Amino acid sequence: MSEIGIFFGGKDNGSTAKVARKIQELFGAGATVHNVSTAAKHDVEKYDFLVLGTAAWGIGEMHSDWERFIDKLIEADLSKKKIALFGLGDQKMYPESFVDGMGTIFCRLPYKENVVGNTSTRGYNFYYSTAEKDGKFVGLAIDDDTQAEFTDKRIKDWVKQIRKEASI
Numbered sequence: 001m002s003e004i005g006i007f008f009g010g011k012d013n014g015s016t017a018k019v020a021r022k023i024q025e026l027f028g029a030g031a032t033v034h035n036v037s038t039a040a041k042h043d044v045e046k047y048d049f050l051v052l053g054t055a056a057w058g059i060g061e062m063h064s065d066w067e068r069f070i071d072k073l074i075e076a077d078l079s080k081k082k083i084a085l086f087g088l089g090d091q092k093m094y095p096e097s098f099v100d101g102m103g104t105i106f107c108r109l110p111y112k113e114n115v116v117g118n119t120s121t122r123g124y125n126f127y128y129s130t131a132e133k134d135g136k137f138v139g140l141a142i143d144d145d146t147q148a149e150f151t152d153k154r155i156k157d158w159v160k161q162i163r164k165e166a167s168i
C-alpha cells in the first residue's frame, strides 16, 4: 500500500485539523498528518499520495501557513504523485469566495492531471468559488460552520472515492 501524507493548514485544533484527523483515521496506519506550519519539502517527497487541505482565509485566500508552505510543496517532484484536495469554508458568511483556499492550491499545482477526488456542488448554497471547475469542486468542500451535520458523511464518501480513483 502506498504511503499517504495529509498536509493541512488552519487554526490549531480547528475544523481543518479535525477533518485531517478524520481522513487519517479512515485511511488507517499508512497515513500521517502534517501541519504545514512545520512541514518541509522532504516531508512531501516521502509520500506517493498527498491529501492537501486548507481553510479559506482573508477574502478567498489560503490559510496563511499555506502561503508560506506552497513554494516548498511545488519545489518537490510531484510528477508521479496522486493528489487530493480538501477545503474548509463558510458558505453563508463568504458566499462569493466559498472554499477559495482550495481553489488557490489547485491553481498553483503543477500536474493538475494527477488530482483525484472532485465532487458535486449539489447540497451547497454559494454564488462563486474558485474551487469550482467545470461545475464541480476540485476536491472535498467542508462547511463545518453551517453544515456540520454533513461533515462526517462527506468525508467518508470522499475517502471511499479517492481510494478507488487512486487505487489505494
Ligand SMILES: Cc1cc2nc3c(=O)[nH]c(=O)nc-3n(C[C@H](O)[C@H](O)[C@H](O)COP(=O)(O)O)c2cc1C
Pocket: 009, 010, 011, 013, 014, 015, 016, 017, 055, 056, 057, 058, 059, 060, 061, 088, 089, 090, 091, 094, 097, 098, 099, 100, 144, 145
Ligand atoms: C477572517 C476569516 C476569513 C474567512 N474567509 C473565508 C472565505 O473567503 N471563504 C470561505 O469559504 N470561508 C472563509 N472563512 C471561514 C473559514 O474558512 C471556516 O470557518 C473554516 O472552518 C476555518 O477553519 P479552521 O478552524 O481550521 O481555521 C473565513 C473565516 C475567517 C475567520
